[in-house]
Amino acid sequence: TLQTNITEQGKTISPDLIGVFFEDINYAADGGLYAELIQNRSFEYYLVEGYVDLEPLHAWTLVQEGGAEASMVIENTNPLNSSNTKYLALNITNKGTRAGIKNSGFDGLPVALGESYKYSVYLRSQTDFNNPVVVKIKSSVGLVIGTDTIKNISSNWVKYSGEITCTNTSDKATFSIETDGTGTIYIDMVSLFPQNTYKNRENGLRKDLAEAIADLKPRFLRFPGGCISHGRGISNAYRWKETIGDVAERAPNWNLWGYHQTYGLGFYEYFLFCEDIDAIPLPVIPVGVSCQFRNREIVPISEMGPWVEDALDLVEFANGDISTTWGSKRAEMGHPEPFNMEYLCLGNEEDDIPEFRVRFKMIADSLKKYHPEIKIIGTSGTSHSGTNYDGLWQFSTQEQLSAVDEHFYVQPEWLLNNNHRYDNFDRNGPKVFVGEYASWDDLMKNAIAEASFLTGIERNADVVQFTCYAPLLCNENHQQWHPDLIRFNHSNVIKTANYYIQQLFSHYTGDMYFESNLTYEENSNPLESTYFGKIGVATWNTQAQFDDVKVINGDETLVEMDFSSSASNWSALSGSFSISNGSYVQSSANEPAWSIYSLPIESKSYTYTLRAKKTSG
Numbered sequence: 001t002l003q004t005n006i007t008e009q010g011k012t013i014s015p016d017l018i019g020v021f022f023e024d025i026n027y028a029a030d031g032g033l034y035a036e037l038i039q040n041r042s043f044e045y046y047l048v049e050g051y052v053d054l055e056p057l058h059a060w061t062l063v064q065e066g067g068a069e070a071s072m073v074i075e076n077t078n079p080l081n082s083s084n085t086k087y088l089a090l091n092i093t094n095k096g097t098r099a100g101i102k103n104s105g106f107d108g109l110p111v112a113l114g115e116s117y118k119y120s121v122y123l124r125s126q127t128d129f130n131n132p133v134v135v136k137i138k139s140s141v142g143l144v145i146g147t148d149t150i151k152n153i154s155s156n157w158v159k160y161s162g163e164i165t166c167t168n169t170s171d172k173a174t175f176s177i178e179t180d181g182t183g184t185i186y187i188d189m190v191s192l193f194p195q196n197t198y199k200n201r202e203n204g205l206r207k208d209l210a211e212a213i214a215d216l217k218p219r220f221l222r223f224p225g226g227c228i229s230h231g232r233g234i235s236n237a238y239r240w241k242e243t244i245g246d247v248a249e250r251a252p253n254w255n256l257w258g259y260h261q262t263y264g265l266g267f268y269e270y271f272l273f274c275e276d277i278d279a280i281p282l283p284v285i286p287v288g289v290s291c292q293f294r295n296r297e298i299v300p301i302s303e304m305g306p307w308v309e310d311a312l313d314l315v316e317f318a319n320g321d322i323s324t325t326w327g328s329k330r331a332e333m334g335h336p337e338p339f340n341m342e343y344l345c346l347g348n349e350e351d352d353i354p355e356f357r358v359r360f361k362m363i364a365d366s367l368k369k370y371h372p373e374i375k376i377i378g379t380s381g382t383s384h385s386g387t388n389y390d391g392l393w394q395f396s397t398q399e400q401l402s403a404v405d406e407h408f409y410v411q412p413e414w415l416l417n418n419n420h421r422y423d424n425f426d427r428n429g430p431k432v433f434v435g436e437y438a439s440w441d442d443l444m445k446n447a448i449a450e451a452s453f454l455t456g457i458e459r460n461a462d463v464v465q466f467t468c469y470a471p472l473l474c475n476e477n478h479q480q481w482h483p484d485l486i487r488f489n490h491s492n493v494i495k496t497a498n499y500y501i502q503q504l505f506s507h508y509t510g511d512m513y514f515e516s517n518l519t520y521e522e523n524s525n526p527l528e529s530t531y532f533g534k535i536g537v538a539t540w541n542t543q544a545q546f547d548d549v550k551v552i553n554g555d556e557t558l559v560e561m562d563f564s565s566s567a568s569n570w571s572a573l574s575g576s577f578s579i580s581n582g583s584y585v586q587s588s589a590n591e592p593a594w595s596i597y598s599l600p601i602e603s604k605s606y607t608y609t610l611r612a613k614k615t616s617g
């Protein structure tokens with residue numbers, strides 16, 4: 001029996017409770033959400049000890065047909081610009097039928113019959129090179145399924161672009177640049193995007209993945225990391241200024257998860273995505289202390305100036321008007337209107353060491369002085385299991401921060417047992433941001449444990465302001481972390497049970513929480529029924545006038561529920577249903593007074609929200 005009294009004053013629920021955290025891990029950005037199909041487009045990959053796929057010719061091979069003889073080398077004597085210092089020199093000594101270079105994308109390029117693709121490439125040639133250059137999309141068996149011709153190659157760098165419509169479908173296509181001339185041509189920034197990106201943005205996002213994220217209705221987007229924010233060493237930190245402007249002028253960096261970041265999906269694109277999915281931007285910037293798990297480096301105090309400026313300038317980039325230095329850069333990129341950034345997250349999981357506190361404070365104090373309107377979110381440290389967070393919580397409270405970020409990667413039992421973690425949290429200090437959490441595995445029981453934890457969060461959503469699962473995306477061929485919320489390959493987006501839990505809580509959320517009391521008849525498994533007994537919440541949505549009751553069944557056996565309402569001005573809310581493995585049975589329902597949302601997945605379904613409608617008064 002779940003009893004809830006919705007006539008009493010409830011507790012306010014944060015309007016921004018469920019969001020998403022995007023980090024470029026598991027090829028989430030390059031090779032994932034970022035729709036660029038060419039891998040290593042600017043030949044800037046470089047070797048990093050212990051990491052794979054980073055050599056400068058990665059993903060490129062030579063094309064030599066019909067007796068052609070050619071070579072390709074990486075050069076840097078006459079670069080495109082000072083941040084894109086390498087390019088490819090293709091030297092053809094014997095023309096044969098044709099020679100060129102070919103890119104295999106991220107495990108092949110997925111292209112489809114009738115779809116159009118926008119290509120662009122920077123070329124320059126020796127003065128005596130007069131032959132046309134042909135760009136081709138070829139199927140996995142080498143059939144040309146799309147092509148375009150570039151004539152009159154200049155002896156200076158020029159960007160050539162066009163559109164190719166494919167005459168066939170291929171999941172493992174290649175993109176090649178070929179010619180039947182002899183001599184040397186220089187090639188840089190080879191790009192191929194589907195015409196059909198999310199919201200048709202230039203330099204945009206893969207549509208199906210962006211839609212899967214949008215379908216969560218996230219209230220916020222935390223980005224860009226995670227560990228990639230503070231980096232493996234200072235030179236590897238994510239400095240947002242390197243990720244805006246013309247993509248050909250963005251100096252890339254290697255990714256501490258073992259591959260390469262083009263920064264094509266950079267801060268401007270993140271802000272735009274927030275706008276497109278109506279999510280609050282929660283950017284994370286580093287504070288001059290690199291990742292504690294990987295040979296931590298610390299910026300000397302005397303060199304902290306640019307790190308402090310990064311924070312102040314980010315506020316100007318996001319919110320400043322177009323007469324300001326950074327506001328005008330945003331306008332140049334196509335967005336004169338401000339992005340209305342309200343929050344800034346400083347740091348990610350740094351240890352509580354004096355060096356961190358001092359640097360954090362330098363940035364926080366400048367923000368407070370020059371941008372008191374910005375709410376600062378701090379970090380609680382590295383623990384991942386809810387312990388050892390006290391030091392940085394106390395520091396954050398002293399600093400009067402707006403919220404503090406906590407991370408949990410834990411066994412499902414931890415989430416079940418910590419349902420009450422926030423019941424007695426200080427309501428006068430910073431709010432809680434559960435900025436990363438997941439139960440260790442992607443079995444149904446893990447999703448259920450997360451649902452259980454979220455009921456505790458809803459019950460305390462006056463003090464817990466934001467929560468997001470992590471990591472969000474995983475390219476199935478390039479996994480560095482497991483579990484992940486959404487898995488994908490070229491043609492499929494696979495939503496996990498954990499995804500549907502996030503969606504359930506995000507879609508069915510109220511603005512008030514009411515005390516509810518769940519009692520149940522003991523079944524044969526005391527442990528499971530304890531979990532079950534703890535888990536039930538009722539929330540009220542003032543605007544839409546309905547009540548959502550979430551009940552999590554942590555037991556695999558059938559549970560029968562009866563429900564009724566004693567409120568006189570409510571639709572007759574009574575009925576009963578049974579929750580079993582994979583289905584629910586509904587009886588004596590009084591529709592449309594109530595409805596049931598169940599997980600739309602084929603395996604066992606255990607988690608339901610009842611939605612009851614107020615009919616009058």
Ligand code: AHR
Pocket residue numbers: 023025225226227228348349407436470471481
């Ligand atoms: O989500 C994966 C990683 O876990 C994040 O980069 C980091 O913040 C945490 O340690």
